[in-house]
Amino acid sequence: MPKHILTRGHGRALTRHHKIAAAGVAALGAAAIGISAVPSNASTSSTAEAPAQTAKVAYSTQQIQGVKADINSQLAGASVKVEQIAAKKQAAAEAAAKKKAAAEAKAAKARQAAESASRSAERAEVKKAAPKKYGNNLDGWIREAMSIMKKNGIPGSYEGIHRNIMRESSGNPKAINLWDINAQKGIPSKGLLQVIPPTFEAYHVKGTPKDIYDPVANIVAACNYAADKYGTMDNVDSAY
Secondary structure: OOHHHHHHHHHHHHHHHHHHHHHHHHHHHHHHHHHHHOOOOOOHHHHHHHHHHHHHHHHHHHHHHHHHHHHHHHHHHHHHHHHHHHHHHHHHHHHHHHHHHHHHHHHHHHHHHHHHHHHHHHHHHHHHHOOOOOOOOHHHHHHHHHHHHHHOOOOOOHHHHHHHHHHHOOOOOOOEOOOOHHHHOOOOOEOOOOEOHHHHHHHOOOOOOOOOOOHHHHHHHHHHHHHHHHOOHHHOOOOO
């Protein structure tokens, strides 16, 4: 056989062989791809659902991200609520503290007022209980006598009493008349307003000493007699 024919014939034989080999390889590759795509224990319908599973995985990923965001939102909301509750509790505590302080201040003020009122009452009681002091002189005797006369409804002014005392005894509580008609009868006039013993006994005012020489008792008894006989000591301008 000529050399160029063998070469050409050999070339055609190689070409067909290659085609056959290529076809076989392609068939085997397709079969391998099919086998690798389907698991050995899966059915045909399971193979068809594979894309849906992939899509579900993708959807599931997005859902998890959304849940995470929602959880973060809830946590943030819960944190705000906790802060609000804490703020309300603090405000309530502050309000309660202010209310308590106001109540304590009010109670303290009330106690102070009560104590002050009690002290005032005590001072008034002491003042009321303690007798008023008068001077141990003609002015003091007249004023004390007038205080007793006022309580007993006996009229008489300071001027009227003082004027008659000066005329009768010149202000001497121990004065005694030993020469007038009363002295001649054995009942001399005595004291500041020269009262005879029977008159003193008859018009003596309870609460004063039963001593005709006591200046206050003498004035009160004499003014009591003058009120009965003349209306008031102010109407007396001479011996009575």
